[in-house]
Amino acid sequence: MANAPIKLLIAASGTGGHLFPAIALAQKLPNYDIEWLGVPNRLETQLVPDQYPLNTIAVEGFQQGFGFSSLRVLVKLVSSILQVRRILKQGNFQGLFTTGGYIAGPGVIAARSLGLPVVFHESNALPGKVTRFFGPWCSAVAVGFDVAVKYLPRSQNVCVGTPVRSQFLEEGTDNTLDLPIPDGVPLIVVFGGSQGAVAVNKLVRQSAQVWFDAGAYVVHLTGDKDPESGSLQHPQYIELPFYDNMAPLLRRANLAISRSGAGSLTELAVCGTPAILIPYPFAAEDHQSYNAAVFTNVGAALTFKQSELTPEILQKRVLDLLQSPTELAKMGENAKAIAVPDSADKLAALVREIVGRE
Numbered sequence: 001m002a003n004a005p006i007k008l009l010i011a012a013s014g015t016g017g018h019l020f021p022a023i024a025l026a027q028k029l030p031n032y033d034i035e036w037l038g039v040p041n042r043l044e045t046q047l048v049p050d051q052y053p054l055n056t057i058a059v060e061g062f063q064q065g066f067g068f069s070s071l072r073v074l075v076k077l078v079s080s081i082l083q084v085r086r087i088l089k090q091g092n093f094q095g096l097f098t099t100g101g102y103i104a105g106p107g108v109i110a111a112r113s114l115g116l117p118v119v120f121h122e123s124n125a126l127p128g129k130v131t132r133f134f135g136p137w138c139s140a141v142a143v144g145f146d147v148a149v150k151y152l153p154r155s156q157n158v159c160v161g162t163p164v165r166s167q168f169l170e171e172g173t174d175n176t177l178d179l180p181i182p183d184g185v186p187l188i189v190v191f192g193g194s195q196g197a198v199a200v201n202k203l204v205r206q207s208a209q210v211w212f213d214a215g216a217y218v219v220h221l222t223g224d225k226d227p228e229s230g231s232l233q234h235p236q237y238i239e240l241p242f243y244d245n246m247a248p249l250l251r252r253a254n255l256a257i258s259r260s261g262a263g264s265l266t267e268l269a270v271c272g273t274p275a276i277l278i279p280y281p282f283a284a285e286d287h288q289s290y291n292a293a294v295f296t297n298v299g300a301a302l303t304f305k306q307s308e309l310t311p312e313i314l315q316k317r318v319l320d321l322l323q324s325p326t327e328l329a330k331m332g333e334n335a336k337a338i339a340v341p342d343s344a345d346k347l348a349a350l351v352r353e354i355v356g357r358e
């Protein structure tokens with residue numbers, strides 16, 4: 001009689017940076033019986049493929065300080081732990097995988113209290129508080145960048161890179177660029193994580209004319225909350241709130257201007273795309289600056305603090321780079337050198353080793 005498939009609960013919620021690596025892992029475990037754990041109103045309701053049933057719980061992050069609102073969050077946390085325990089027990093799950101964030105706490109506590117193995121993936125160079133706190137309770141913490149290990153002295157750490165969506169690993173017919181960019185023109189791609197970055201959008205719109213004059217095209221992924229969307233019109237300018245087909249776009253780009261979320265950086269590395277990085281200044285513990293430093297240190301990107309970046313500086317640095325194809329090529333090679341294209345395979349192998357072989 002064939003063995004029943006291994007049951008795995010994946011707790012990944014909120015942003016593309018948390019969801020895409022988890023989806024890439026799930027796709028590498030085709031013989032596992034996988035269900036998802038998320039919250040009712042976040043991106044997982046749109047991004048998690050139909051074949052993985054989505055269980056939702058109500059959970060929130062802690063605010064600074066401890067007042068009535070924190071007490072309310074604590075009550076919710078206890079209730080969410082109990083809900084996850086129930087889901088794990090009723091579904092006979094054999095392990096839990098998480099990419100961190102607020103969903104991870106209840107997931108890790110519930111699974112460990114039932115004696116189930118937990119694999120945690122942390123994609124940032126500076127691991128989040130949740131990872132630092134819960135890492136030692138997990139069976140393994142897989143990290144995206146090896147510098148992260150130094151912040152996790154008490155966990156069982158393995159460096160596996162960060163998994164990317166399958167579109168980044170295959171060049172197929174349905175994976176070609178469907179935007180009207182002429183061959184041979186310099187292409188700048190601007191994006192600000194999965195939500196867009198209004199401050200970066202503003203800087204880019206104030207800077208772009210000189211790039212157009214130099215013959216460059218700009219594809220600008222603005223997010224859907226940009227109050228100035230539609231304000232710049234130019235034949236060499238394509239503005240979209242979100243674009244799905246990132247792999248061919250980043251491969252075609254001569255330069256990216258981007259925030260430095262771990263997901264974006266991992267994709268830039270896999271595609272060998274040189275970049276100007278503008279870390280999100282309000283990210284928890286300034287973790288995007290630590291991510292950006294990984295790229296700057298190997299010569300794959302230039303990093304600018306948002307507070308110090310003016311349209312004049314941005315205009316000039318972009319023009320300088322567009323006029324130095326050798327330097328751009330070198331930056332692209334440096335980015336590629338730190339890519340881990342088989343990251344999803346490595347992470348799936350780790351999950352099989354810890355949770356069980358199908």
Ligand SMILES: CC(=O)N[C@H]1[C@@H](OP(=O)(O)OP(=O)(O)OC[C@H]2O[C@@H](n3ccc(=O)[nH]c3=O)[C@H](O)[C@@H]2O)O[C@H](CO)[C@@H](O)[C@@H]1O
Nearest residue numbers: 015016017191193194195221242243246261262263264283
């Ligand atoms: C503001 C904030 O705290 N963001 C965090 C969030 O990232 P967040 O999800 O915002 O950003 P990431 O850079 O990790 O990922 C963005 C993802 O969205 C995709 N994309 C973006 C635009 C678009 O039009 N189409 C598209 O597919 C990108 O290709 C990428 O895969 O979680 C990451 C992982 O913990 C952190 O490193 C980030 O710092």
